[in-house]
Amino acid sequence: MTVSVFDHPWLGGLFGDAEMAAILAPERQMAHMLAFEAAWSRACGKAGLFDTEKAEQAAQTIEGARIDLADIAAGMAEDGVPVPRLVGQLKAIAPAGAVHTGATSQDVVDTAMVLTLREASDLIAARLADLGTLFDTLDARFGDTPLMGRTRMQAATEITVRDRILAWRLPLADHLARLGQIRPRIERVQIGGASGDRKALGERGDAVVADIAGTLDLAPTGKAWHAMRDGLAEYASFLSLITGTLGKFGQDVALMAQQGIEEIALSGGGGSSAMPHKQNPVSAELLVTLARFNAVQVSAMHHAMVHEQERSGTAWALEWMVLPQMLMATARALDTAHSLGGTITGIGKS
DSSP states (O other): OOOOTTTOTTTHHHHOOHHHHHHHOHHHHHHHHHHHHHHHHHHHHHTTSSOHHHHHHHHHHHHTOOOOHHHHHHHHHHHSSSHHHHHHHHHTTSOTTOSSTTOOHHHHHHHHHHHHHHHHHHHHHHHHHHHHHHHHHHHHHHTTSEEEEEETTEEEEEEEHHHHHHHHHHHHHHHHHHHHHHHHHHSBOOOOOTTSSOGGGGGGHHHHHHHHHHHHTOBOOSSOOTTOOHHHHHHHHHHHHHHHHHHHHHHHHHHHTSTTTOOEEESOOBOOSSOTTOOBOHHHHHHHHHHHHHHHHHHHHHHTTOOOTTOOSHHHHHHHHHHHHHHHHHHHHHHHHHHHHHTEEEESOO
16 A cells, blocks of 8 residues: 555655655665665775775675665664665675775665755756746746735735735745855765764775765764764755745635635636636645744654764654655755746736
């Protein structure tokens, strides 16, 4: 039984986003984990921790490995992480002593997650910019048109359409700026070893970290962030800020489209099985729903900041449940907002 609305056979038609789903796909996540393991073998070979020739052979083998995902799933049920079974598969095909030694499961999974977030951030940034351009176009077309300003949903004083569009558009630039500030705190390699102190790497620890970070185009870190998850909580809050802004846009459109108000004209809408004359503002409503969904998820990501000692299984697993859904909700909201904006054929009353 499918339980997520984002990939459900028919609910996914409303909530799903193909581009973000591809970024979050299991095969893509596995590719990121393999990229870490290959980089690890090479870096340890260069540092003299592995035999250099075997390390390169291992890296090449890892890069071409075909992973049995069913075996990974079975191991996940036993180990709570995918890496023990993954390493077992790799050691079965790669030179002995040149795979994973000195790393830990969290190094692999967290670094793979960061690579996923980097791709997600690129998608989000592009969609924020596109939506800002669309709002600029609406401003150019309708901005000077008079519009009744409403406070507490009651008629107040006359404004222009531009005044309302600015409340939709200006936060987008702030979100892009926030993303630029957050990314350096997120896109960092995770390397700590068994207890986060990199003891297995000895005096070569900094060199190995720098090498892997360079290979994966991530920032190196002075200490593993196994139990310091504030960056991820900040990123989750950022996602909710985006969907909150888009929820405000959706709420405004739904109210403006009400019969009797009719301050906005849309070229499409959702149908009704009982009332064929209706065009329901489905996209506008969806933006409100996604905003409220992400707002609820933020609290879970803040709960996931509470890690015990050097590493937590409980809080870590909670992140896996919550953050991908927030990414899906954010991507879907951005796409929906752009589509909705494209259906606007008139705003205000001339």
